[in-house]
Amino acid sequence: MIKKVLKKLIPKTTLSKYSKFRIDMRNAKIINDGYALDSEKFKSYSASFDLDSKEKLQSYLIKEYHAVEKGLALPAPRIGFGVARIRKLIVNLNFYIDQYGIDEVATDTIAVLEEYKTFDTENNPNENPIIKEVNSIVTKFNDLATSNLAGGGGTKVINKSEIEKAVDFDFEFFFKSRHSIRDFSEVPVDIAEVEAAVDLAKFTPSVCNRQAWKAYIVKPENTALKEKLLSNQNGNKGFGERISSLIVVTGKLSHFFAYERNQVFIDGGMFAMSIVLALHSKGLGTCCLNLSYTAERNKIFDGLMDFDADTVPIMYIAVGNLKDSFRVANSNRKEKQEILRLY
Secondary structure (H helix, E strand, O other), X not given: OHHHHHHHHOOHHHHHHHHHHHHHHXXXXXXXXXXXXXHHHHHHHOOOOOOOOHHHHHHHHHHHHHHHHHHHOOOOOOOOOOHHHHHXXXXXXXXXXXXXXXXXXXXXXXXHHHHHHHHHHHHOOOOOOHHHXXXXXXXXXXXXXXXXXXXXXXXXXXXXXXXXXXXXXXXXXXXXXXXXXXXXXXXXXOHHHHHHHHHHHOOOOOHHHOOXXXXXXXXXXXXXXXXXXXXXXXXXXXXXHHOOEEEEEEEEHHHOOOOOOOHHHHHHHHHHHHXXXXXXXXXXXXEEEEOOOOHHHHHHHHOOOOOOOOEEEEEEEEEEXXXXXXXXXXXXXXXXXXXXXXX
16 A cells, blocks of 8 residues: 555655666676675685695696697697696696506596607607606506506597598588477487487597586486476476477586686586587487576575585576477678678
8 A cells, every 4th residue: 555655655766776776786786795705616626826726736736737838739849848836737647646546547647648759759859858858757657557558648630531520521511400498309319319419528638638518418218307307497388398308418516727717607607508409419409598597596506416515507598309390580681791890
């Protein structure tokens, strides 16, 4: 009753300004709470301060050996490059082996160091002080290695003809034929095909090859978990029950350092797009579902599954088999001149 009286007494322009003020204050709170949560989580779980976990150390080793790989892959690598960086890499590799033993990351790091040594031996007329330290860590590695892990670190030669063969198909048609699908067949997807698509997507480029992502695939028969996950996402109304498999794409903060606060979303988004295209190549339909949450909804997300503590949400990908015919949104695209500038 009082509200009705006040509405009659107060000018409409004043009410309109007050309404906008309330909306603005609510949105400011959402923004501030979101920034605070992001900051707290990044400080807690990123590798910005200490390399105090296996994953953080792995990320450091991968970042640093990849820097050496890039140096070796240049058209004319500088003789004797990276001595200080390689010395620090060896110190941390030593610690990693002492703490966690020999694994793929250690093996890849050793492979890069050995290629660096080969390059230096063949091209450096002077004695490089780091080579003795390389020899020492390689000896330690060989003494401890109990299995023949194939080191994937270093460089390799690619022939132009290989690339030309790989792209000998109508990529433009393939790319333009992908749509966000919300009307799936009732036939459950073959989960092995979904797994294979995620396995393909691991070849997505990432900052210093750190691959700071993880995908959780929910099987078609696990309807309870699907419903639980979808209940915390607003974009699946009207078709959520038709989703056969759901992929939860996440990023991992422990792989990043102080200056990389946005990188988890960049790399995670690229990984997600690769999954979508890989699924499309297998004739499966997909729809990307937004996980840009408020701080409150983000905390709910953290408790939906047994996620790693350093996890941040990237997106859900709804997956289903295609019907013989179905309708999709036109999703008209901007003109080239609106998104492109030439200099």
